[in-house]
Amino acid sequence: MIRKLRIKLIIASMVSLLAVLLVIMSAVNIVYYSQVIRDADSTLSLLAANNGFFPKSNHNAPPDEPFPKKEPPLSPELPYETRYFFVKLSQDGSVRSVNTGKIAAVDTSDAISYAQTVWAQGKTQGFADQYRFLVDTSSSEPLILFLDCSRGLDNFKTLLFSCIGVSLVGSLLVLLLLIFLSGRIVRPFLENYEKQKQFITDAGHELKTPLTILNADAEILAMDYGENEWVSDIQAQTKRLADLTNDLILLSRMEEEQTQLQMLELPLSDIAEETIAPFQAVARTQDKTLELHIQPMLSMCGDEKSLRKLFSILLDNAVKYSAPQSTISCTLERQKNLIRLSVWNAVERITKAQTEHLFDRFYRTDQSRNSQTGGYGLGLSIALAIVTAHKGKITASTTDETSLLITVTFPA
Incomplete structure (x- = not known):
C-alpha cells in the first residue's frame, strides 16, 4: 500500500511539473513567434508605404528635408539587414x-x-x-x-527544440530526485506500517493460546455443570474472538509483499462449485434464492486455499446482508483475456458513496452491515488482499441503491 502511495505521489508530481512546463514553454514560444510576425509585418508595412523601398533615414536626408514625423523610428542598419x-x-x-x-x-x-x-x-x-x-x-x-523570415523562424525552431530538450532533461532529473526523496519521505510511514502489521501478527498469535485455554475451560465447565446460558455465552464470544484474530492474521499476511502464495494451474470452475454449493442450503433456510451461473472448464493460475476463501467471503457477504426473500446471483465466466466473477444481491439500501468504502477495514454501513449479523468488517478487506495478490481487480457498485454488485476480474 505504501509503495502504491509512493508511485501515486511521483506520478502526481511529474504530471504537475509537465503541465507547468508545457504552459511555460507554450507561452515563451508563442510570444517569440508573435514577435517575429509583428516585426515582419511592421517591415512589410513600411515597404508597402514606400512603394517597395525603405525611406531615407535622418542622417542621409539633406537639412531642408527632415525625416518625416509620420514614419516610425528606422534603424540605419535595417535596409542592409533585410x-x-x-x-x-x-x-x-x-x-x-x-x-x-x-x-x-x-x-x-x-x-x-x-x-x-x-x-x-x-x-x-x-x-x-x-x-x-x-x-x-x-x-x-x-x-x-x-x-x-528564415533567420527568425530558424531562431524560433531552435528556441522550441531547446525548450523541449531542457524540459525533458529537467523532468528526468526531477524524476530521479523524486524517486530518491520520496523513498526517504515514506520510509517512516513504511516502518510504522510494517510495525503495525507485525504487531497484529504477533498479538494474534499471543491471543490464540489464552483463547484456546478459555474455550477448553468452558467445555470442561459445561461437562461438569451442564450447559447453561453463561457457559454458552463464553463459548460463543471466545469463538468470535478466535475468528476475529484469525482474520486479522490472515489479512496482515496477505498484505505482506513477501508473501509467497503457491500459484498453480487450478480448475477454477470446479473450485467455485465446491465452495459455493453449501451456501445454497444456507440461503434456502433464510427464504433466499441463490442462482449460480458458472462457466465450465475455466482454469487459472492461483492459490487454491486463497481462492476458496475469496468465494466463501463473497457468498457469505451476499447471503448475510441481502434483503429478505431476495435472489442472489453468482456468475463466473471468461470474457476475452479476463476471468470475471460477479456476485449480485439485493439490499435494503446502500449508496454509491458507501460502496467506495466497503473494502476498508472494519467498515460497516449504517443499516445493512451491523454487529448483529456477526460480521467484523474484515471480510471484503481480505477479499481485496486476495484479489490483489492474484494480480486482479475487485470493485463494488450499485445502480439503484437497492442492490450491490461485487465484481472480480483475474487475468486469464
Whole structure:
C-alpha cells in the first residue's frame, strides 16, 4: 500500500511539473513567434508605404528635408539587414515588374511563381515557405512584397527544440530526485506500517493460546455443570474472538509483499462449485434464492486455499446482508483475456458513496452491515488482499441503491 502511495505521489508530481512546463514553454514560444510576425509585418508595412523601398533615414536626408514625423523610428542598419523582393501586378493579375535586388536566394522566375501563387489564393497576408508576404492593393497596380523570415523562424525552431530538450532533461532529473526523496519521505510511514502489521501478527498469535485455554475451560465447565446460558455465552464470544484474530492474521499476511502464495494451474470452475454449493442450503433456510451461473472448464493460475476463501467471503457477504426473500446471483465466466466473477444481491439500501468504502477495514454501513449479523468488517478487506495478490481487480457498485454488485476480474 505504501509503495502504491509512493508511485501515486511521483506520478502526481511529474504530471504537475509537465503541465507547468508545457504552459511555460507554450507561452515563451508563442510570444517569440508573435514577435517575429509583428516585426515582419511592421517591415512589410513600411515597404508597402514606400512603394517597395525603405525611406531615407535622418542622417542621409539633406537639412531642408527632415525625416518625416509620420514614419516610425528606422534603424540605419535595417535596409542592409533585410532580405526581400516584390512583384507588381496589373489589375488582371499579370506581372508588370519584378524586383529581386535585395535577395540572392530568389530569381525572377521564382519571384513570379510566388506572386502568382499568392494572388491565386486571394490572401492579403501570410507565409509562402519562409517568406512573409503582404498584398498591397491601395494603388492601381497591386504590390506583393515578400520578406525573408528564415533567420527568425530558424531562431524560433531552435528556441522550441531547446525548450523541449531542457524540459525533458529537467523532468528526468526531477524524476530521479523524486524517486530518491520520496523513498526517504515514506520510509517512516513504511516502518510504522510494517510495525503495525507485525504487531497484529504477533498479538494474534499471543491471543490464540489464552483463547484456546478459555474455550477448553468452558467445555470442561459445561461437562461438569451442564450447559447453561453463561457457559454458552463464553463459548460463543471466545469463538468470535478466535475468528476475529484469525482474520486479522490472515489479512496482515496477505498484505505482506513477501508473501509467497503457491500459484498453480487450478480448475477454477470446479473450485467455485465446491465452495459455493453449501451456501445454497444456507440461503434456502433464510427464504433466499441463490442462482449460480458458472462457466465450465475455466482454469487459472492461483492459490487454491486463497481462492476458496475469496468465494466463501463473497457468498457469505451476499447471503448475510441481502434483503429478505431476495435472489442472489453468482456468475463466473471468461470474457476475452479476463476471468470475471460477479456476485449480485439485493439490499435494503446502500449508496454509491458507501460502496467506495466497503473494502476498508472494519467498515460497516449504517443499516445493512451491523454487529448483529456477526460480521467484523474484515471480510471484503481480505477479499481485496486476495484479489490483489492474484494480480486482479475487485470493485463494488450499485445502480439503484437497492442492490450491490461485487465484481472480480483475474487475468486469464
